[in-house]
Amino acid sequence: MLSLKEIKERLEQATGSETWFKELENDTRIGAQKLxxxxxxxxxxxxxxxxxxxxxxxFDRSFCTNEQDLVAGVxxxxxxxxxxxxxxxxxxLNAHAxxxxxxxxxxxxxxxKRNELAIKIKNNAISYFIHFQTVEKIDELNIYEATKQSMTESVLHLHKRPSVVLVDAMKLPIDIETHSIIKGDAQSLAIAAASILAKTARDEYMDQLHERYPQYLFNKHAGYGTKEHVERIVKYGPIxxxxxxxxxxxxxLKK
Structure with a gap:
């Protein structure tokens, strides 16, 4: 009879079709059944x-007219x-990925998990581009327009021109067929991949910002308006x- 340690090790690689698997199903030991x-x-x-x-x-392929079409998620x-x-x-992304x-x-x-997936996404991408829109541009344009402009830059800097662009809840002013998808990261693999790349890149940026301005704890809240962050803005002033x-x-700033 296999020891519980041996069972655990075998199950890590098991498919369920192994000859010893039937034997295991009939094992009455509580530990074996838990495993x-x-x-x-x-x-x-x-x-x-x-x-x-x-x-x-x-879902992504449903927007294509032929096998050669390339879908970009944003x-x-x-x-x-x-x-x-x-x-x-x-x-x-490459097909199927x-x-x-x-x-x-x-x-x-x-x-x-996001950092792990970001590496896999980059390895499985035909092309990808990450764009950082500055605070100055956000204040100048407003957050909606600044985001739209940044998304447009991301698409235009892809080294392969996509046949169709799927964007999470945004319309872009580009001469490529574009679809605005509500809750796109839950429906589209390409949008979900773009979401991971954007999030991990921003988190890394905010972690680096924390090294320069540790008093604001940017590595903890990533710049969001938590109670702790607002208290520190009041105490140390905006930067x-x-x-x-x-x-x-x-x-x-008006005070």
């Missing part, structure tokens, strides 16, 4: 992730914060990386 139940839950999760992945791929990170840039990304099974809305994933047209910074 197989855990394995079955993991397999069920993988099946659901694979199904969701295939649905996202089909998304942003950082429209709401009081500090830091808004970051946008455009990405064209099975390495990206499990890719989901960036807000639903841990920072570690050049704070958005001066956003409240409460606008009111603080």
């Amino acid at each position: 197989i139940n855990s394995w079955e839950r993991k397999q069920q999760k993988l099946l659901l992730e694979k199904k969701a992945h295939e649905e996202k791929v089909l 998304d942003e990170a950082g429209r709401g914060p009081l500090a830091g840039p808004v970051v946008t990304a455009a990405v064209i 099975e390495e990206l099974i499990g890719l989901n809305d960036s807000k639903q994933l841990s920072k570690e 050049e990386h704070h958005r001066k047209t956003f409240e409460p910074i606008k009111s603080i």
Whole structure:
């Protein structure tokens, strides 16, 4: 009879078709049953992730007229914060990109998982571009226009011209067929990938900003208007990386 340690090691590589698997199903030890139940839950999760992945791929391909068409997904990170840039990304993925099974809305994933996926996305991309829109531009144009301009730059800097562009809830002024998709990162693999690239790039930027201005804790809240962040703005005053047209910074500067 296999030890529980041996069972655990074998299950890490098991498909369920192994000759010893039937034997394991009949193992009455509580520890053995817990291990197989855990394995079955993991397999069920993988099946659901694979199904969701295939649905996202089909969604993207539904906008194509032929096999050669390239789909670009576009998304942003950082429209709401009081500090830091808004970051946008455009990405064209290889067909199917099975390495990206499990890719989901960036807000639903841990920072570690997002960083892991960002590497895989770059490895599976035909082309991608990440654009940083400055605080100065955000204050000059307003956040909506600044984000739109940044998204446009992301698409135009792709080294492969896409046949169709899918954007998360935004219309872009470009001469390429474009579709604005509500909650696009939940439906489109390309948009979900762009969301991850934008989010990880912005988080890295805010972590670097924290090294220069540790008193604001940018690595903790990424510039969002948390109670702690606002208290520190009041205490230390806004810096050049704070958005001066956003409240409460606008009111603080008037005092």
